[in-house]
Amino acid sequence: MTRKPDVIVIGAGLFGAFTAWHLARAGLSATIVDRGWLGAQSSGANFGNLRLQGRMPAQYALSLLAQEFWEDFEAQIGEGCEYDRTGHIYFASSEDGRKTLLKYLAASNENGLVVEALGPEDLARLVPGISPAIKTGSYSDRCATANPRLATPAVCRSFLRAGGTLEQGWHVSDVRREGDGFVVTSQDGRTMSSAVVVNAAGNWAGAFAESFGEAVPMFGAGPPQFVTEPLPYILRPVLQAVEGDVIVRQIPRGNFIFAGYPRTRSNADGEHTFVPPQKIRAGMAALCRAMPGIAGADIIRSWSGVEGYLPDMLPVIDRSRTTQGLFHAFGGSGGGFQIAPAVGIALSALITGSEPLCDLTPYRIDRFGSDLVASEKIGKEFDRD
Ligand SMILES: Cc1cc2nc3c(=O)[nH]c(=O)nc-3n(C[C@H](O)[C@H](O)[C@H](O)COP(=O)(O)OP(=O)(O)OC[C@H]3O[C@@H](n4cnc5c(N)ncnc54)[C@H](O)[C@@H]3O)c2cc1C
Numbered sequence: 001m002t003r004k005p006d007v008i009v010i011g012a013g014l015f016g017a018f019t020a021w022h023l024a025r026a027g028l029s030a031t032i033v034d035r036g037w038l039g040a041q042s043s044g045a046n047f048g049n050l051r052l053q054g055r056m057p058a059q060y061a062l063s064l065l066a067q068e069f070w071e072d073f074e075a076q077i078g079e080g081c082e083y084d085r086t087g088h089i090y091f092a093s094s095e096d097g098r099k100t101l102l103k104y105l106a107a108s109n110e111n112g113l114v115v116e117a118l119g120p121e122d123l124a125r126l127v128p129g130i131s132p133a134i135k136t137g138s139y140s141d142r143c144a145t146a147n148p149r150l151a152t153p154a155v156c157r158s159f160l161r162a163g164g165t166l167e168q169g170w171h172v173s174d175v176r177r178e179g180d181g182f183v184v185t186s187q188d189g190r191t192m193s194s195a196v197v198v199n200a201a202g203n204w205a206g207a208f209a210e211s212f213g214e215a216v217p218m219f220g221a222g223p224p225q226f227v228t229e230p231l232p233y234i235l236r237p238v239l240q241a242v243e244g245d246v247i248v249r250q251i252p253r254g255n256f257i258f259a260g261y262p263r264t265r266s267n268a269d270g271e272h273t274f275v276p277p278q279k280i281r282a283g284m285a286a287l288c289r290a291m292p293g294i295a296g297a298d299i300i301r302s303w304s305g306v307e308g309y310l311p312d313m314l315p316v317i318d319r320s321r322t323t324q325g326l327f328h329a330f331g332g333s334g335g336g337f338q339i340a341p342a343v344g345i346a347l348s349a350l351i352t353g354s355e356p357l358c359d360l361t362p363y364r365i366d367r368f369g370s371d372l373v374a375s376e377k378i379g380k381e382f383d384r385d
Contacts, residue, residue, distance in 0.1 A: 002206070002278040003032040003165075003192050003193075004030065004192070004193050004194060005029040005165065005192070006013070006018055006023075006028040006029045006030065006077070006158070006194060006195055006196060006220060007020070007023055007028055007029070007030040007031070007194055007195070007196040007197070007198060008030075008031050008033060008184050008192055008194040008196070008198070008352065009023075009030055009031070009032045009033070009197075009198040009200055009316045010033055010035075010054060010117045010184070010197065010198065010199055010200060010201045010202035010205075010208065010381075011032070011034060011173050011198075011199075011201040011205070011330075012015055012032045012033075012034035012038035012039065012152065012156060012168065013041055013042060013043035013152065013202050013205075014039070014043040014151060014152050014155065014164060014336065014337060015043075015199060015200040015202075015315075015330065015336065015340055015343050015344070015347075016032055016034075016198065016200035016201075016333070017032065017038065017039070017043075017152050017155040017156050017159060017344075018095035018155055018338075018340050018341050018343060018344025018345075019200060019329055019343065019344045019347045019348055019351075020059050020159050020160060020198075020344075021077075021159045021164075021344060022345055022347075022348035022349075022366075023164075023222070023348045023351060023352070024159055024162040024163060024164045025162060026352050028344065028351075028352070028356075029123070029163070029164070030074055030118070030159075030165075031165045031166070031167060031192065031194075031321060032156070032159070032164065032165070032166045032167070033165070033167045033170040033186075033192070034166075034167070034168050034169075034170060034240075035169070035170065035171035035172065036152060036168065036188075036355075037168050037256075038152055038156050038168060039148075039151070039152025039153055039156070040164065041148070041202050041203070041305060041306060042202055042203070042222075042305045042307045042332065042336065043048055043148060043151070043152045043202075043222055043308065043336075043337065043340070044148050044149055044152060045225075045304070045305030046148045046305060046307075046337045046338065047148075047223070047225060047247065047249075047257065047259040048142060048145045048146050048148045048249075048257075049071055049143075049145060049149055049183075049238055049247070049249070049259070049337070049338065050083075050143060050145060050146060050337070051088050051143050051238065051240070051335075051338060051367050052067060052108070052113050052140055052338070053090060053091060053104055053105075053108045053113060053115050053140040054086040054108075054121055054240075055108075055111075055309070055335070056102045056314065057107050057110070058314065058362040059314065059335075059339070059362070060108075060111035060112060060113065061111075061358035061359060062317075062339050062342045062343075062346070062358050062363075063338060063339055063342070063360055064111075064112055064113065064134040065165070065341075065342040065345060065346075065357060066092050066338055066340065066343075067142060067338070069148075069342065069345070070142075070144060070146065070253050070338075070341060071085070071342035072085070072112070072294075073146070073270075074155075074340075075142055076158075077154050077155055078154075078157075078158050078159045078161065079154045079157070079158070080154070081146045081147055081154050082145075082146055082147035082150055083144060083145075083146045084144055084145050084146070084185060085141070085142070085143075085144045086143070086144055086145050086186050086236050086237050086249070086378055087126075087139060087140065087142075087143055087144075087236065087237035087238070088139070088140050088143030088144075088237055088238045088240065089118065089123070089126060089128075089137050089138070089139050089237045089238070089239050089240065090137060090138045090240050090241075090242045091118075091123065091134050091136065091239065091240070091241055091242065091290070091301040092096070092102060092134075092136045092241070092242045092243070093133065093141070093243060093289075093290070094144065094185065094243060094256075094280040095300055096243075096375070097136075097242045097243045098136045099292045100243075100351075101136060101137070101138055101242045101380050102117075104138065104242065105117060105138045105279045108138075108140065111123075111219035112297055113140060113142060113190075113348070114140070114141075114142070115138050115139065115140045116138065116139050116140075117136075117137075117138055118136070118137035118138060119132075119135065119136075119141050120132070120135045122137065122139070122184075123137045124133070126139065126233075126236075126237060126290060127235060127237070127239055127291070127292040127296075127314060128234045128313070129234060129290065129291050129292070130193075130239075130290060130291060131289060131290055131292055131310045134219070134290060138172055138282055139237070139353075140200060143237075143238065145238060145249055146339055147335075151207075151337075159196050163320050165222060165225060167274075170186050170190070171186055171187040171188070172185070172186060172187075172201075172208075173185055173187040173265060175197055175199075175206065175208055175211065175212075175228060175326075177325075177326075180195065180377040181193055181194055181195040181196075181325060182194055182195075182196075182197045182325060182326070184197065188265070195325055195350055196325045196326075196327065197326050198327045198329060198347065198351070199211070199249070199324065199326065199327065199328045199330065200328075200329045200330060201330060202306070202308055202330060203218070203220040203266070203306045203308040205294045205309060205316075205330035205331070206218040206308065206327065206330075206380055207318075209316075209328060209330075209365065212320055212322050212323045212326060212330070213243050213322045213323075214321060214365050214366070216270070216316065216331070216365065216368060217308060217310065217311055217368055218309065218310055218330075219265065219266075219308075219309055219310070220266035220270050220273070220306045220307065220308060221259050221263045221264060221265050221266055221273065221303040221306075221307060221309050222263060222264060222266065222273035222281060222304035222306055223247075223261065223262075223322070223334070224259075224260035224263075224264060224275040224276065224279040224283065224299065224302065224304050225255075225257065225258060225259050225260060225275075225302065225304060225306060226258050226260070226275075226280050226283065226299045226302040226303075226325075226362075227255050227256065227257045227258070227299070227300055227301050227302075227305055228255055228256040228297040228298065228299055228300065229254075229255065229293070229297055229298045229299075229300050230253055230254030230255050230295070231250075231254050231255075231256065231297055232254065233250060233252055233253075233254050234250070235248070235249065235250040235256070235291075236250075237249075238289075239285070239290070241290065242294065244261045244262070244324060245261050245282070246258075246283075246286045246287055246289075246290050247259040247260075247261070249286055255300075256294065256297070257289070258283055258284075258287060260275075260279045260280065260281075260282075260283040260285070261279075261308045263309075264276060264279065266306045270306065270310065271303040271306065272306065273305060273306055274304070275302045275303065275304050280299065280323060280353060282301055284299065289320050298346060302369040307332060307333070307334060307336070308330055308331045308332065308333070309331065309333045309334065310365070310368075311316045311368070312367075313333040313334065313335070314331070315329070315330065315331040315333060315336060315339070315343065315345050315363055316328045316330055316331045316364075316365045317329050317343055317347055317360055317363040317364055318350075318360065318363055318364050318365040318366075319350050320365070321364075321366050327351055328365050329346075329347045329352060331342050342357075345357060346358065346360055
């Protein structure tokens with residue numbers, strides 16, 4: 001018999017999981033379908049940064065809404081995900097970087113996030129062993145980290161406890177409008193129908209959007225990441241170069257986790273992102289310039305992930321502009337882990353017809369118009385050695 005929940009959510013990443021969780025709380029029956037395992041793509045592979053400073057001004061409302069949820073994650077979800085209010089430091093090692101840092105600082109403070117300027121003594125206190133050549137920084141104590149491997153499973157378990165259903169190994173091959181709803185078909189011929197469909201299929205969401213006449217200039221990419229052997233625990237905040245070449249945090253077990261730069265375009269099959277060895281070497285060299293004591297540490301693992309990027313680095317969170325009952329949440333563009341709780345709040349509000357709590361205009365699906373080649377420009381930036 002064909003199952004008929006109120007809502008089918010395509011994608012058990014964090015965007016889909018949080019949307020379904022909020023829908024279940026609003027009393028709707030929802031089923032999440034995923035072609036693989038929950039949280040196994042970007043949502044489970046990411047760096048775990050819940051960074052607020054340096055966000056685009058247009059994104060602060062959404063980011064602050066999300067951070068409130070992260071701060072209350074354990075109480076809301078019923079289990080933890082190693083959320084830790086570590087704080088986050090930006091530092092600058094060039095004059096251009098210093099100007100960017102001051103611009104970020106002003107934008108943060110104008111948009112409701114308290115960020116303090118740091119001088120050399122503050123930096124040396126917060127980052128023991130930081131190079132004395134680094135003299136300018138900024139600090140936000142509301143920034144945090146969480147463990148991406150734990151977050152999506154926790155949200156999904158909470159969703160199941162609230163009465164939702166989850167189908168893993170359910171690869172959606174077709175979504176069709178039929179009567180007053182949708183018929184969703186899997187690659188192996190199973191069907192399910194619903195009044196509402198949420199397209200939260202990560203880097204693969206563009207194909208569904210396009211099939212409803214809403215093509216977006218999205219492309220797949222991921223930052224190269226690596227982790228060192230455990231070293232004495234000295235670094236509590238996340239440390240990030242405003243120039244982009246260092247994003248590092250240390251977990252209490254001692255390992256330094258590094259998110260590299262620039263990002264790399266995903267393979268042509270869209271399923272993997274290769275980690276070029278030269279980007280690991282360049283990342284380690286940049287890290288050692290900032291924290292010379294790390295020189296000589298062994299790197300024990302490297303990885304990346306496949307993430308959907310849009311040219312303005314903002315996601316799509318919107319109702320379909322062509323098809324009633326279809327909703328989109330995708331294109332995290334490297335920052336989707338942090339905003340995911342608010343994506344769920346906003347999209348479920350759109351679906352239930354309640355107040356979305358923040359302005360969703362920057363996230364409209366039709367904001368690119370016919371500019372489908374814009375991704376080429378930014379995409380090229382991602383491949384520099
Ligand atoms: C290496 C890396 C590091 C990152 N670091 C950070 C960070 O520190 N902080 C931050 O905020 N963000 C970070 N991000 C970005 C963040 O991880 C993503 O923006 C976010 O997880 C996106 O979640 P999602 O649910 O949209 O996508 P995903 O997690 O990719 O989930 C999409 C799901 O859809 C499923 N799916 C696809 N097609 C189908 C289909 N046809 N049928 C059924 N299911 C389908 C997939 O199997 C997948 O499970 C990083 C990303 C990467 C890759």
